[in-house]
Amino acid sequence: xxxxxxxxxxxxxxxxxFAVGLAGALLRSNAxxxxxxxxxxxxxxxxxxxxxxxxxxxxxxxxxxFFVIAIAAAEASVGLAIFVALFRHTETIDVNKIHLxxx
Amino acid sequence: xxxxxFDSAAVLTIVFAAVMVLSRxxxxxxxxxxxxxxxxxxxxxxxxxxxxxxxxxxxxxxxxLVLFLFVLMxxxxxxxxxxxxxRPIQRVLGGGAILLFTILLVTLLSAxxxxxxxDQALATPSSGAIEPVARFVFSEYLLPFEALSVxxxxxxxxxxxxxxxxxxx
Numbered sequence: 250x251x252x253x254x255x256x257x258x259x260x261x262x263x264x265x266x267f268a269v270g271l272a273g274a275l276l277r278s279n280a281x282x283x284x285x286x287x288x289x290x291x292x293x294x295x296x297x298x299x300x301x302x303x304x305x306x307x308x309x310x311x312x313x314x315f316f317v318i319a320i321a322a323a324e325a326s327v328g329l330a331i332f333v334a335l336f337r338h339t340e341t342i343d344v345n346k347i348h349l350x351x352x
Numbered sequence: 353x354x355x356x357x358f359d360s361a362a363v364l365t366i367v368f369a370a371v372m373v374l375s376r377x378x379x380x381x382x383x384x385x386x387x388x389x390x391x392x393x394x395x396x397x398x399x400x401x402x403x404x405x406x407x408x409x410x411x412x413x414x415x416x417l418v419l420f421l422f423v424l425m426x427x428x429x430x431x432x433x434x435x436x437x438x439r440p441i442q443r444v445l446g447g448g449a450i451l452l453f454t455i456l457l458v459t460l461l462s463a464x465x466x467x468x469x470x471d472q473a474l475a476t477p478s479s480g481a482i483e484p485v486a487r488f489v490f491s492e493y494l495l496p497f498e499a500l501s502v503x504x505x506x507x508x509x510x511x512x513x514x515x516x517x518x519x520x521x
Binding site: 253254255257258259260261262264265266267268269270271272273275276277279281282284285286288289292295296299300302303308310311312314315316318319320321322323324325326327329330331332333334336342 | 354355358359362363365366369370372373378381382385388389392395396398399400401403404407408411412415416419420423424426427429443446447449450453454457458461462484485488489492493496500503504506507508510511512514515
């Protein structure tokens with residue numbers, strides 16, 4: 250596994266993955282699909298962090314990604330609990346049909 | 353060699369994430385994100401971070417996305433309806449924002465992206481091991497680590513309170 254990966258490849262992959270996640274978050278109307286797209290964007294950020302960490306030869310990137318993954322677990326559990334409570338209340342998780350706070 | 357493997361893993365990650373964005377079936381979407389995150393773990397291994405790759409598979413693909421699947425099957429959500437006329441302006445604006453964002457990112461990266469290579473050979477043999485990472489987290493980041501355990505406990509209690517049906521005073 251000897252060889253080099255240019256940092257530009259890592260950053261381009263990260264940017265493309267982030268754009269895909271952004272597209273999903275903006276265009277989908279299912280709340281769970283939007284949440285999944287946010288997870289994809291978070292992973293794009295993780296990829297960039299690890300790329301810079303490997304390029305600089307320090308462990309800071311790996312430590313940051315470790316904390317991001319742990320916080321993502323907490324965020325996912327609370328977010329999905331909110332969706333379950335919302336579904337009990339309104340019988341849908343389509344974000345176009347939930348307009349309780351909209352004028 | 354490492355570059356070819358990394359690039360193909362990255363392309364497959366992006367393709368499966370795009371499958372999630374484009375498919376209207378929620379369970380298919382979650383499963384394609386699982387596959388996407390597996391390929392991302394392959395990319396992490398090539399970036400000399402096997403520990404992060406392991407927790408990507410165990411925590412992300414194994415726990416978080418399975419939680420998504422549990423909730424999807426618990427709620428029994430039908431297919432997303434095809435909506436053509438409800439929010440046309442938002443759709444156009446969303447597409448424009450994505451296009452603008454992609455162009456901005458690519459120009460920024462091609463202008464300022466460092467040509468420095470992630471050198472696999474340069475990395476010391478111990479940089480791939482778990483021990484230095486653990487030593488680093490438990491010395492430099494000990495306080496954030498403890499704060500994280502409190503945060504996870506708070507998330508546990510919060511999720512329980514949100515979904516419990518009992519009337520609270």
